[in-house]
Amino acid sequence: MNQLVVFRRVCTCFLLLLLVLQFAVSPAFAREDIGTRDALTDRIEKYLTDLKNDENSMGMYAGIAVYDLTDKTYLYRHNAERNYIPASNMKLFTTVAALDKLGPDYQWRTDVFLQGKVNAAGVLAGDLVLKGNGDPTLMPADLQQLAAAVKEAGVKRIDGDLLLDESYFDDTRLGVSWMWDDEPYGYSAQLSALSVHKNFVTIAISPGKAANTPPTMAMEPATTYVKINNQVQTVAGAETDITVERPRGKNEILLTGTIGVSAKPYEEDVSLEDPALFVGDIWKQQLLAQGIGFSPSTQIKKTSVTSGVPFRTHLSMPLGEVVVELNKQSDNFYAEMLLKTLGATEKGTGSAEAGSEAVADVMKRAGIDTGFRQVDGSGLSRFDLVTAEQIVKLLDFAQQQTYGVELEKSLPVAGVDGTLKNRMLTTDAEKNLMAKTGSMGGVNSLSGYVTAKNGHKLAFSILINGIYKSKYARDLQDFVGTLLASYPQITAPEGYVPAREKVYPLSVLLDPLFAQPQAVGVTAGVIVKSLDKTGDAAILYEKDADALLTPASNLKLLTTAAALSQLGENYVYKTELYGDAPVTKNGVQQGNLYLKGYGDPTISTENALQVQEGVTIEKIAAWIKQQGIRQVTGNLVLDESFFDKERLGLGWAWDDESYYYNPTLGALALNRGTVMVEYKPAKQAGEAVAFNLLPKTNYVTIVNESKTVEAGQENTFAILRDRGTNTIRLTGNLPLDHPGDYERVPVEEPAKYAGTVLQEAMASQGIQFAPGSQLIVQTVPPSAVKWHEFTSLPLKDIVAYLNKKSDNFYAEMLLKTIGAVKKGTGSAAAGAEVVQETVASFGGKTNFDMVDGSGLTRYNLISARHLASVLEGMAKQTSFAAFDASLPIAGVDGTLKNRLTDLAAAKTIHAKTGSMTGANSLSGYLTTQSGERLVVSIIMNGYVEDEDFFMELQDRIMSIVAAYE
Template sequence: MVNFRKYISGITVLASGFFLAQSTVSTVLYTPAYENQKSTLNLPSPITSMVEKAILSPKELVDINVNTMMSDPVLKNATWGFVVYDPKTKKVISSYNENTPLVPASTTKLLTTETALSLLGENYRWMTQLEYSGSIDENGVLNGNLYIVGSGDPSLGTNKAGAWSYKEIVSDFVSGISREGIKKVNGDIIIQTALFKGNISRLPENVVWLENNNYYLPAGTTQEINPANEKLIVKKGNSFSAEKKYFYVSPYMNQMVYADKYDGDGILTTKLPDAPAYLANSFKTTLVKSGVSVTGKVTPRMTDGTPESRKMISAYKSPTLADIVYYTNQHSDNSLAEALLKTVGFQKLGDQTSESGRSVVTEHLKDISFDLNGLSYVDGSGLSRSNLVTPISQVKYLTSLMNEKYYKTYLTSLPIGGQSGTLKRMFLGTGNGQIFAKTGTLSRVKTLAGYMKTNSGKTLVFSLLVNNYSGSVDMVKKRMEKILEPALDL
């Protein structure tokens, strides 16, 4: 830390003339109500700020703002760390608790998405193929089976990142059946995908998260389970909103599920937990409606010891990995982040579990000389409070990526202050369009890490991780903005 006394005393001497010239001088004390006023934070007045900028360098102003925050009512009892780093000189410009392991929340996605880009490539796509076995006779009867062969596409049917809807994929498959001249299927529709069959994400039942103003919580029991959705009955008295998403552990899939719709009267509805099954059932229904009968049933076949010879009818390609990463980081999409974790595990180790994904990410970080001191990488999304990282390791990691061929894609995926994604409502004034960073929010955790374009054209790297603060999320956001503001003049 720097010696702040000489800076503060200098400010005091020069500012005294300004203050004595004022007819009245008021001192603003911190109260919760004060936060709701339009006044500035409990920091130096505008006149003092003018004097500061006249006599202090931007670096000194950053240091003073950090020092001021140590006694700020919102942060003084918090555990937090901060680093601004120059990637050209490889030197720390300003820091506080930079070596302290802290809960990173969704800035964990920085590790997950970069590992996927590095190991799979920007143009990687998931394939979902329609195939058939057997033969087609002169009457258009397929004496064999139809196969829907998946690859664990996390965007399947979601419309996320430009992905097709179930309806569009089914329409394409039906067109393929028509091209092959198939008028009747004398066999089954078999779902074949060994991917993610063991992906069970169990979480403590007392966990409640706050992420981007969406609550995730285990809730109630299910009813009316069908291939399209399942409904939840939740306890009366819980505060639910149509604008929020809700997390629970699905007894249907026994894994994490996000309820997308609040029906009212204590009922939440989730989209289908088993995308391949829904796709296959929708496909069969549409075939029958179009006049192509199917004598068999829809059935899963995870493994096939004696595979039949098959011919491909149609293949649906997911959006590129670059598109998926962009959507994941802009929207802080937890389900896509977890799917990316499992995909890198499968591609490198042939195993679709989260454990394999964690192992692959950790090995990748070792290979690129990530500082593993203080690192605890538990999940791909950052929902777990067991995740830990140090601010200094984050900035050095982000610096190392600036020389990678996919850096532009990675940088573009990050929300922009005042303009896009989860940063759209931060840095609306100073810093608008200059902050490119991943946000993170859990209960009493607020984090921000990424890059900034300074007013002089430099690119700096920063990490600001705050744990166990007092007050509201908005209060912490204001202080984060205040800390970073003078760094834009570096």
């Protein structure tokens, strides 16, 4: 063998050895890297597993994404493609879009116009106009400077009006589906293009010098625009228990409760109605302080300035500074004003909808095309839905933009400032983690950046929903944040072995349904359980069965089950009639007439509003006539004391108040708290839309601003009620070819509604009240004489209507009835307490939140397992037949009449439906082809492109289960 051949062979062997060594060494590096990631994964997964085993946190579900911005790779993902309510993490979308579209140097303008001339005597013979362009930072001091400028121009008196222009934004004052009970507070302030002091007043209450002495109160800014009724009392000690109320649609603030003589001053930011007029009041004060007078006829009014050169302009601080306060302090008002500003500047319309479109444009550039929903700027709405992966993509995108540094400056820093000032102290995350927090009932989120031990910058998002105890959510976030700050110096948890997914008899059939692309953003809690088997054999399928989800109307199963169990299926409601004396024989009844309600949900008038037999106003009036009474000399007194005075369920949305499914509540209520407006086109185009009111009552006022238009034109007709009033407006256009329809509209103060209609019915029977008689709401005195008792249908019939039709009013009245009868308090909270006791008696767990009786509020959080335990428990009760008969039957009646119609076993499916935006449920009983009795509960929350998918998926599940043998 020559030397050349030997040399070539030696070289070849050497090269092969190098390759072998390279392959031997490379996996070692890869294993080290993978091992670090596995340790990170195992630490987080073990933590999540431990949470699922604790009753206080087992219903919590999280979406987590961690992305290494240096290596451009994901380090960890857990349900990162599922949608979650983000709370204030929604502000990241708004902030990035604003910095992108407007730039950090953007400033808002507030303009002053002089409409008229100033004569030699300093009199402005015309109007002074203040125009807002959405500045969220405007304060009284800024108005003071503008007022000083008016004075410097020589104006000493204004003979015209003070005009306020807020036309840069629309007139929608609150975000989509914000909750009415948040309204009194500054974090839910109303929106206007002309705003000051963030559209709230700050009230400070200090204790008196001694117990039983009046406390002192201050308001900033001081204004006559808001009236305050301060009923707070000073008491001994250092405790404070103060309640703030502001009736819907009014600028009246009621302060009640106590403040300890040794307590610190109590402060609360309280919102107000129609903020532009509030600005007008503060503006006038500042002008007066400059010595500028007004004509006696001067008024503060709203207007719209279309042209002209402003006399003086105030510029806000730059956007780059505004977003610091927005995110550090999580300021909802700044975020909402910013979103509408984006709509105005980018889309030509100052609305949240237009602003969200502008945000979506930026999201597309960030690689987030679809799969999320934004309806407001702050995250206060529970209609907002995003994924952890989307937020991480947004954070990555922002890092590549010139304004990335501005975003980082705006984020709270762990252990340093903002909403993270007191979190992750003395950990590796302190000063190394900057992130946006977000929290509200059942929701907690944290997303931002962290610098790891190896110097890499990581983007992360932790979105958590279904929270029963908020501490556990914050602890999870702090655990993950601290872990990321120490990366890659992470050790695997000792002895941890990832749990294997349980396999159930139906897993192979049902699991693929949830793997569909349409279901990627959905969290589904599902359980299928046999009533004919015991133990583990009874569970045919489970998926996230403990996740606490929004159940929508499936919550009515709990309300009706508890009612039947606790009150009995033959329970009847009573409505009582009293007088100050026994019924007279001469036809003139001396004294008052009293009507006392006990929560009967079926009281009605005898027209299209009557849905069940029972007590009617006409029957009450007829009974009074039968006694020979022709006149009542006193008042008509209405007693609704059996229930509390909370007219709406906690967490109900303000923008639902005009709709029948959002009724007002009271122990004496009529027609499910509503009137009916029937409508149809007029005979000719151009005429007002024809309408008919049922009942024909003076209790409501109809303002008809609508118009009939030619056939084929767009239908924009709408029926809305002015907030907090009984004024109903008909607006928009109704085409001639429209067939006509009706709407039921809720009214305020249900007892007064019932009393007014009773007076009118009595008048139609020839029974009059004496001149000066009044309609009064108060309790029946002990001295009153009971004349008669009217009774309802038995409870089993009421429950049947409730569940078949999914009637919210019935459900809410029933919940308060349970509280009144069993706890002595006719409130939703007392009723919910009885429901939980009932669930416990069935053997179910009570680690869920129930706030109303109908499922309309998104404060409700419950799992499929909870619902299944109620269904299973009711199957053993003597009232089961009544409960089962109340449920809609697939393909036959109620809300399931048009579903599962082609299924052979359809009629064996008795189940309650439930649906709201982003939430859909179906729970009930099913008998399989082999005759096995099952309970099935399905709750789905999340974002889908077409919400019909929820029902299609439910029906597919039921079809598979029904065919199972």
